[in-house]
Amino acid sequence: MASFVKLGKKIIAIGRNYAEHAKELNNAVPKEPFFFLKPTSSYLQNGGIIEIPRGVIAHHEIELGVVIGKGGRDISEAQADSHIAGYTLAIDMTARNMQDDVKKRGLPWTAAKGFDTFTPVGDFIPKETVSNPHDLDIWLKEGDLILTGTPAGVGPVIPGDVITAGLSIPSNTELLASLNFTAEQRNGGYLFQ
Template identity: 45%
Template sequence: MSSFVTVGRKIVAIGRNYRDHALELGNKIPTAPFFFLKPTSSYVTPPNPIEIPGGCTVHHEVELGVVIGKDGRNIAASQAWDYVSGYTLALDLTARNMQDDAKKKGLPWSASKGFDTFTPIGAFLEKSSIPDPHQVRLWCDVDGTSRQDGWTSDMMFQIPQLIEHVSSIMALQTGDLLLTGTPKGVGPIGVGQTIRAGLGFKSPDGKYQDLSTMEFPVIAKPGNFYYRGS
C-alpha cells in the first residue's frame, strides 16, 4: 500500500499513548485509547518543507504510523494484524498554543492539528520489514540536537488494541493511517530550522539499524493566516 498518501481517506491519531509524554504536558494518563482525526491534506513528503503558521508555536511529535491494508469494521484484536499492510515514519505536528486554547474552551483540536504540512511522512515500509513493531526506536532531532528518542515498547495500548478500539467506532479503510502516539521530548520548531526523524530496530545480533529516515526544512506558511490567540 505504497500509495496510502494518495488513496487513504483519513488519518487516525492516538493521543497520549506514552505515559511520559502525557506527563510532560501535564495531561492525565488515559485508562482507554482515545483518538482524533487529521485531514489527509496535511501530508507532506520530503523534500517539501514544513510550514509554520503565523502566531503559532508548533511542536514536533515523532510517531510510528500503521498503514491499513483492507477495509474492516469491529475488528477483533486477535485479527488486527490481518488488516495491517505496513508502516511508515511520521511526525504529528501541533500548533500547541492553539491546542491549549481549544482545550481550555472544551473545543476540538482540528485546527491545531490539521494545517497543511502538519503530517510529514516517510516512505512506506512493508509489514515484513519490521519483525516487531512494538520494539521500534523513534527519534527526532532539530538542527542536529536530539529532541526525542524512545521505543514503541513504551506504548500503553498496543497496535491490535488500537485497531480494535478505533474500528469499533468507525470503519478503517484501505490506505488509512493510524498514528500510534509519541514518546516524550516534544518541543518547538521554528522557521529556518531543519528537522530530522528516524525509525529503526535492533537485529537479532544486537546491532541497531535505521530502517527509515526523513528530513524537512521549516519555512513560514504563505498567506494571510495569523493566530492571535483567544
C-alpha cells in the same frame, strides 16, 4: 500500499498513548487512549517544507504510523495483523498555543493539528520489516493511516529549523526509515491571535 498518501481517506491519531509524553505536557494519563482525526490534506512527503502559520508556536511529535492494507469493522485481535499493510515514520505537527487555547474551551484539536503540511511522513515500510502488530477496534479503509501516539520528547519548531528523525529496531543498527524536513514561516493566509 506505498501510495497510502494519495489513497488514504483519513488519518487517525492516538492521543496520550504514551504516559511519558502525557506527563511532559502536564496532561493526565488516561485509562485508555483516545483518538482524533487529521485531514489527509495535512500530508507532506519526505523532504518537503513544513509551513508554520503566522502566530503559531509549532511543536514536532515523532510517531510510528500504521498503514492499513485491508478495510474492516469489528476486527478481532486475532485478525488485526492481517489488516496492516505496513508502517511509516511520521511527524504529528501541533500548533501548541492554538491547541492549548481550544483545549481550555473544550473544543476539538483539529485546527491545531490539521494545517497543510502538518503531517510529514516517510516512505512506506512493509509490515514484514517490523514485527510489532497492534490491536485496533476502529473502522478503517485501505490506505488509512493510524498515528500511534508520541513517546516523550516533543519540542518547538521555528522557521529555519531542519527536522530529522529516524526509525530503527533497538537490536539492529540498520535504519528502517528516516525523515528530513525544513520549516518555514507561511506567508499570507491564516494568522493565529
